[in-house]
Amino acid sequence: AVQASTDPLIQYVLAIDADARAVRTQWDNTVKAPTDRASEQLAAARFAVFGDAVYPDATGTLRLTYGRVEGTDVPGQRIPAFTTFAGLWDRATGAEPFNVAPKLLAAKDRIDPNAVMNMAVSSDTIGGSSGSPAVNAKGEIIGANFDSTVLTQRNAYGYDRNVNRSVIVTTQAVTTALRDVYGMDHLIAELGVDAPKAAPRRARR
Incomplete structure:
Protein backbone atom coordinates (compact mmCIF):
# COMPACT_ATOMS: atom_id res chain seq x y z
CA ALA A 1 0.00 0.00 0.00
CA VAL A 54 30.34 14.07 41.41
CA TYR A 55 27.29 12.59 39.79
CA PRO A 56 27.73 10.76 36.46
CA ASP A 57 26.96 12.26 33.10
CA ALA A 58 23.58 11.36 31.61
CA THR A 59 24.22 8.16 29.67
CA GLY A 60 20.73 6.91 28.93
CA THR A 61 20.02 5.81 32.49
CA LEU A 62 17.53 7.39 34.88
CA ARG A 63 18.84 10.71 36.15
CA LEU A 64 17.53 12.94 38.91
CA THR A 65 18.43 16.58 39.41
CA TYR A 66 17.22 19.16 41.88
CA GLY A 67 17.01 22.91 42.22
CA ARG A 68 15.00 25.81 43.60
CA VAL A 69 12.23 27.75 41.94
CA GLU A 70 13.99 31.07 41.46
CA GLY A 71 14.60 33.72 38.85
CA THR A 72 17.95 35.15 37.91
CA ASP A 73 19.39 38.64 37.96
CA VAL A 74 22.25 38.05 35.54
CA PRO A 75 22.92 41.20 33.47
CA GLY A 76 21.27 40.80 30.10
CA GLN A 77 19.07 37.97 31.31
CA ARG A 78 16.96 39.14 34.22
CA ILE A 79 13.98 36.83 34.53
CA PRO A 80 11.36 36.28 37.26
CA ALA A 81 10.72 32.98 38.99
CA PHE A 82 7.20 32.81 37.55
CA THR A 83 5.35 33.92 34.43
CA THR A 84 1.57 34.18 34.21
CA PHE A 85 -1.08 34.28 31.52
CA ALA A 86 -1.33 38.02 32.17
CA GLY A 87 2.30 38.32 31.10
CA LEU A 88 1.49 36.34 27.96
CA TRP A 89 -1.28 38.77 27.02
CA ASP A 90 1.00 41.74 27.72
CA ARG A 91 3.57 40.44 25.26
CA ALA A 92 1.16 39.31 22.56
CA THR A 93 1.80 41.49 19.51
CA GLY A 94 0.06 39.38 16.89
CA ALA A 95 3.34 38.95 15.02
CA GLU A 96 6.23 36.51 15.28
CA PRO A 97 7.63 35.61 17.70
CA PHE A 98 4.84 36.92 19.95
CA ASN A 99 1.71 35.83 18.12
CA VAL A 100 -0.53 33.77 20.39
CA ALA A 101 -2.27 30.68 19.03
CA PRO A 102 -5.78 31.72 17.86
CA LYS A 103 -7.58 29.12 20.00
CA LEU A 104 -5.72 30.26 23.11
CA LEU A 105 -6.39 33.90 22.36
CA ALA A 106 -10.08 33.14 21.85
CA ALA A 107 -10.23 31.72 25.39
CA LYS A 108 -8.62 34.78 26.98
CA ASP A 109 -11.75 35.85 28.89
CA ARG A 110 -12.12 32.36 30.36
CA ILE A 111 -8.55 32.16 31.68
CA ASP A 112 -7.47 33.43 35.08
CA PRO A 113 -4.76 35.98 34.21
CA ASN A 114 -2.94 35.19 37.47
CA ALA A 115 -2.61 31.49 36.67
CA VAL A 116 1.09 30.58 36.55
CA MET A 117 2.29 29.40 33.14
CA ASN A 118 5.97 28.72 33.64
CA MET A 119 8.55 28.75 36.38
CA ALA A 120 12.33 29.01 36.35
CA VAL A 121 14.22 26.37 38.31
CA SER A 122 17.94 26.20 39.08
CA SER A 123 18.15 22.52 38.13
CA ASP A 124 20.87 20.90 36.04
CA THR A 125 19.24 20.00 32.71
CA ILE A 126 20.36 19.92 29.09
CA GLY A 127 19.04 18.89 25.67
CA GLY A 128 17.12 15.63 26.01
CA SER A 129 15.59 16.57 29.36
CA SER A 130 12.43 17.94 27.77
CA GLY A 131 9.30 16.23 29.02
CA SER A 132 10.84 15.27 32.35
CA PRO A 133 8.41 15.68 35.26
CA ALA A 134 9.12 18.30 37.91
CA VAL A 135 8.31 17.02 41.39
CA ASN A 136 8.19 19.02 44.61
CA ALA A 137 9.38 17.96 48.08
CA LYS A 138 6.00 16.34 48.75
CA GLY A 139 6.31 14.08 45.71
CA GLU A 140 3.67 15.99 43.77
CA ILE A 141 4.08 16.58 40.04
CA ILE A 142 4.06 20.34 39.58
CA GLY A 143 5.04 20.62 35.95
CA ALA A 144 7.23 19.38 33.10
CA ASN A 145 10.61 20.58 31.90
CA PHE A 146 10.47 21.86 28.33
CA ASP A 147 13.15 24.52 27.84
CA SER A 148 16.01 26.44 29.39
CA THR A 149 17.37 29.97 29.31
CA VAL A 150 20.03 30.89 26.75
CA LEU A 151 22.96 30.88 29.18
CA THR A 152 21.99 27.37 30.28
CA GLN A 153 23.14 25.99 26.92
CA ARG A 154 26.69 25.94 28.27
CA ASN A 155 25.42 23.38 30.75
CA ALA A 156 26.73 20.73 28.35
CA TYR A 157 30.15 21.59 29.78
CA GLY A 158 29.46 22.76 33.31
CA TYR A 159 26.70 23.71 35.73
CA ASP A 160 26.52 27.19 37.23
CA ARG A 161 23.82 27.73 39.85
CA ASN A 162 23.92 31.50 39.25
CA VAL A 163 22.78 31.31 35.62
CA ASN A 164 21.37 27.84 34.98
CA ARG A 165 17.59 27.97 34.76
CA SER A 166 15.34 25.23 33.45
CA VAL A 167 11.92 26.36 32.25
CA ILE A 168 9.01 24.32 33.61
CA VAL A 169 5.45 24.53 32.32
CA THR A 170 3.21 24.19 35.37
CA THR A 171 0.45 21.70 35.96
CA GLN A 172 -1.76 24.73 36.57
CA ALA A 173 -1.10 25.94 33.02
CA VAL A 174 -1.80 22.50 31.56
CA THR A 175 -5.01 22.18 33.57
CA THR A 176 -6.07 25.67 32.49
CA ALA A 177 -5.48 24.84 28.84
CA LEU A 178 -7.32 21.51 29.02
CA ARG A 179 -10.28 23.06 30.83
CA ASP A 180 -10.63 26.61 29.53
CA VAL A 181 -9.15 26.36 26.04
CA TYR A 182 -9.91 22.85 24.81
CA GLY A 183 -12.88 21.93 27.01
CA MET A 184 -11.44 18.52 27.88
CA ASP A 185 -13.18 18.08 31.23
CA HIS A 186 -13.28 14.32 30.67
CA LEU A 187 -9.48 14.21 30.50
CA ILE A 188 -9.18 16.36 33.63
CA ALA A 189 -11.50 13.95 35.41
CA GLU A 190 -9.45 11.00 34.17
CA LEU A 191 -6.29 12.61 35.50
CA GLY A 192 -8.00 13.10 38.86
CA VAL A 193 -7.27 16.81 38.93
CA ASP A 194 -9.29 18.86 41.36
CA ALA A 195 -9.76 21.84 39.06
CA PRO A 196 -13.03 23.73 39.50
CA LYS A 197 -13.84 25.85 36.49
CA ALA A 198 -12.62 29.41 36.84
CA ALA A 199 -15.16 32.18 36.61
CA PRO A 200 -14.92 34.29 33.44
CA ARG A 201 -12.89 37.45 33.87
CA ARG A 202 -16.00 39.58 33.22
CA ALA A 203 -17.66 38.04 36.30
CA ARG A 204 -14.81 39.10 38.54
CA ARG A 205 -15.02 42.79 37.68
Whole structure:
Protein backbone atom coordinates (compact mmCIF):
# COMPACT_ATOMS: atom_id res chain seq x y z
CA ALA A 1 0.00 0.00 0.00
CA VAL A 2 2.88 2.37 0.81
CA GLN A 3 4.66 1.60 -2.44
CA ALA A 4 1.47 2.14 -4.42
CA SER A 5 0.55 5.40 -2.71
CA THR A 6 0.29 8.50 -4.88
CA ASP A 7 0.78 10.85 -1.92
CA PRO A 8 3.61 13.23 -2.95
CA LEU A 9 5.29 13.17 0.45
CA ILE A 10 5.26 9.37 0.63
CA GLN A 11 6.67 9.19 -2.89
CA TYR A 12 9.40 11.65 -1.93
CA VAL A 13 10.41 9.61 1.12
CA LEU A 14 10.41 6.41 -0.93
CA ALA A 15 12.71 8.07 -3.46
CA ILE A 16 15.34 8.98 -0.86
CA ASP A 17 14.83 6.07 1.54
CA ALA A 18 17.72 3.90 0.35
CA ASP A 19 20.22 6.77 0.33
CA ALA A 20 18.98 8.02 3.74
CA ARG A 21 19.39 4.57 5.28
CA ALA A 22 22.89 4.24 3.82
CA VAL A 23 23.94 7.61 5.25
CA ARG A 24 22.43 6.72 8.63
CA THR A 25 24.30 3.41 8.69
CA GLN A 26 27.55 5.14 7.80
CA TRP A 27 26.98 7.73 10.55
CA ASP A 28 26.19 5.07 13.15
CA ASN A 29 29.27 3.01 12.27
CA THR A 30 31.89 5.72 11.76
CA VAL A 31 30.72 8.49 14.12
CA LYS A 32 28.22 7.42 16.74
CA ALA A 33 29.74 4.06 17.68
CA PRO A 34 33.29 5.40 18.24
CA THR A 35 31.92 8.43 20.10
CA ASP A 36 29.81 6.23 22.36
CA ARG A 37 32.83 4.04 23.18
CA ALA A 38 34.96 7.10 23.92
CA SER A 39 32.22 8.52 26.16
CA GLU A 40 32.11 5.27 28.12
CA GLN A 41 35.88 5.36 28.58
CA LEU A 42 35.76 9.00 29.67
CA ALA A 43 32.97 8.25 32.15
CA ALA A 44 35.00 5.36 33.59
CA ALA A 45 38.05 7.60 33.93
CA ARG A 46 36.04 10.32 35.68
CA PHE A 47 34.61 7.78 38.11
CA ALA A 48 38.09 6.37 38.80
CA VAL A 49 39.35 9.85 39.71
CA PHE A 50 36.35 11.44 41.42
CA GLY A 51 34.37 8.44 42.63
CA ASP A 52 30.95 9.45 43.92
CA ALA A 53 32.03 13.03 44.65
CA VAL A 54 30.34 14.07 41.41
CA TYR A 55 27.29 12.59 39.79
CA PRO A 56 27.73 10.76 36.46
CA ASP A 57 26.96 12.26 33.10
CA ALA A 58 23.58 11.36 31.61
CA THR A 59 24.22 8.16 29.67
CA GLY A 60 20.73 6.91 28.93
CA THR A 61 20.02 5.81 32.49
CA LEU A 62 17.53 7.39 34.88
CA ARG A 63 18.84 10.71 36.15
CA LEU A 64 17.53 12.94 38.91
CA THR A 65 18.43 16.58 39.41
CA TYR A 66 17.22 19.16 41.88
CA GLY A 67 17.01 22.91 42.22
CA ARG A 68 15.00 25.81 43.60
CA VAL A 69 12.23 27.75 41.94
CA GLU A 70 13.99 31.07 41.46
CA GLY A 71 14.60 33.72 38.85
CA THR A 72 17.95 35.15 37.91
CA ASP A 73 19.39 38.64 37.96
CA VAL A 74 22.25 38.05 35.54
CA PRO A 75 22.92 41.20 33.47
CA GLY A 76 21.27 40.80 30.10
CA GLN A 77 19.07 37.97 31.31
CA ARG A 78 16.96 39.14 34.22
CA ILE A 79 13.98 36.83 34.53
CA PRO A 80 11.36 36.28 37.26
CA ALA A 81 10.72 32.98 38.99
CA PHE A 82 7.20 32.81 37.55
CA THR A 83 5.35 33.92 34.43
CA THR A 84 1.57 34.18 34.21
CA PHE A 85 -1.08 34.28 31.52
CA ALA A 86 -1.33 38.02 32.17
CA GLY A 87 2.30 38.32 31.10
CA LEU A 88 1.49 36.34 27.96
CA TRP A 89 -1.28 38.77 27.02
CA ASP A 90 1.00 41.74 27.72
CA ARG A 91 3.57 40.44 25.26
CA ALA A 92 1.16 39.31 22.56
CA THR A 93 1.80 41.49 19.51
CA GLY A 94 0.06 39.38 16.89
CA ALA A 95 3.34 38.95 15.02
CA GLU A 96 6.23 36.51 15.28
CA PRO A 97 7.63 35.61 17.70
CA PHE A 98 4.84 36.92 19.95
CA ASN A 99 1.71 35.83 18.12
CA VAL A 100 -0.53 33.77 20.39
CA ALA A 101 -2.27 30.68 19.03
CA PRO A 102 -5.78 31.72 17.86
CA LYS A 103 -7.58 29.12 20.00
CA LEU A 104 -5.72 30.26 23.11
CA LEU A 105 -6.39 33.90 22.36
CA ALA A 106 -10.08 33.14 21.85
CA ALA A 107 -10.23 31.72 25.39
CA LYS A 108 -8.62 34.78 26.98
CA ASP A 109 -11.75 35.85 28.89
CA ARG A 110 -12.12 32.36 30.36
CA ILE A 111 -8.55 32.16 31.68
CA ASP A 112 -7.47 33.43 35.08
CA PRO A 113 -4.76 35.98 34.21
CA ASN A 114 -2.94 35.19 37.47
CA ALA A 115 -2.61 31.49 36.67
CA VAL A 116 1.09 30.58 36.55
CA MET A 117 2.29 29.40 33.14
CA ASN A 118 5.97 28.72 33.64
CA MET A 119 8.55 28.75 36.38
CA ALA A 120 12.33 29.01 36.35
CA VAL A 121 14.22 26.37 38.31
CA SER A 122 17.94 26.20 39.08
CA SER A 123 18.15 22.52 38.13
CA ASP A 124 20.87 20.90 36.04
CA THR A 125 19.24 20.00 32.71
CA ILE A 126 20.36 19.92 29.09
CA GLY A 127 19.04 18.89 25.67
CA GLY A 128 17.12 15.63 26.01
CA SER A 129 15.59 16.57 29.36
CA SER A 130 12.43 17.94 27.77
CA GLY A 131 9.30 16.23 29.02
CA SER A 132 10.84 15.27 32.35
CA PRO A 133 8.41 15.68 35.26
CA ALA A 134 9.12 18.30 37.91
CA VAL A 135 8.31 17.02 41.39
CA ASN A 136 8.19 19.02 44.61
CA ALA A 137 9.38 17.96 48.08
CA LYS A 138 6.00 16.34 48.75
CA GLY A 139 6.31 14.08 45.71
CA GLU A 140 3.67 15.99 43.77
CA ILE A 141 4.08 16.58 40.04
CA ILE A 142 4.06 20.34 39.58
CA GLY A 143 5.04 20.62 35.95
CA ALA A 144 7.23 19.38 33.10
CA ASN A 145 10.61 20.58 31.90
CA PHE A 146 10.47 21.86 28.33
CA ASP A 147 13.15 24.52 27.84
CA SER A 148 16.01 26.44 29.39
CA THR A 149 17.37 29.97 29.31
CA VAL A 150 20.03 30.89 26.75
CA LEU A 151 22.96 30.88 29.18
CA THR A 152 21.99 27.37 30.28
CA GLN A 153 23.14 25.99 26.92
CA ARG A 154 26.69 25.94 28.27
CA ASN A 155 25.42 23.38 30.75
CA ALA A 156 26.73 20.73 28.35
CA TYR A 157 30.15 21.59 29.78
CA GLY A 158 29.46 22.76 33.31
CA TYR A 159 26.70 23.71 35.73
CA ASP A 160 26.52 27.19 37.23
CA ARG A 161 23.82 27.73 39.85
CA ASN A 162 23.92 31.50 39.25
CA VAL A 163 22.78 31.31 35.62
CA ASN A 164 21.37 27.84 34.98
CA ARG A 165 17.59 27.97 34.76
CA SER A 166 15.34 25.23 33.45
CA VAL A 167 11.92 26.36 32.25
CA ILE A 168 9.01 24.32 33.61
CA VAL A 169 5.45 24.53 32.32
CA THR A 170 3.21 24.19 35.37
CA THR A 171 0.45 21.70 35.96
CA GLN A 172 -1.76 24.73 36.57
CA ALA A 173 -1.10 25.94 33.02
CA VAL A 174 -1.80 22.50 31.56
CA THR A 175 -5.01 22.18 33.57
CA THR A 176 -6.07 25.67 32.49
CA ALA A 177 -5.48 24.84 28.84
CA LEU A 178 -7.32 21.51 29.02
CA ARG A 179 -10.28 23.06 30.83
CA ASP A 180 -10.63 26.61 29.53
CA VAL A 181 -9.15 26.36 26.04
CA TYR A 182 -9.91 22.85 24.81
CA GLY A 183 -12.88 21.93 27.01
CA MET A 184 -11.44 18.52 27.88
CA ASP A 185 -13.18 18.08 31.23
CA HIS A 186 -13.28 14.32 30.67
CA LEU A 187 -9.48 14.21 30.50
CA ILE A 188 -9.18 16.36 33.63
CA ALA A 189 -11.50 13.95 35.41
CA GLU A 190 -9.45 11.00 34.17
CA LEU A 191 -6.29 12.61 35.50
CA GLY A 192 -8.00 13.10 38.86
CA VAL A 193 -7.27 16.81 38.93
CA ASP A 194 -9.29 18.86 41.36
CA ALA A 195 -9.76 21.84 39.06
CA PRO A 196 -13.03 23.73 39.50
CA LYS A 197 -13.84 25.85 36.49
CA ALA A 198 -12.62 29.41 36.84
CA ALA A 199 -15.16 32.18 36.61
CA PRO A 200 -14.92 34.29 33.44
CA ARG A 201 -12.89 37.45 33.87
CA ARG A 202 -16.00 39.58 33.22
CA ALA A 203 -17.66 38.04 36.30
CA ARG A 204 -14.81 39.10 38.54
CA ARG A 205 -15.02 42.79 37.68
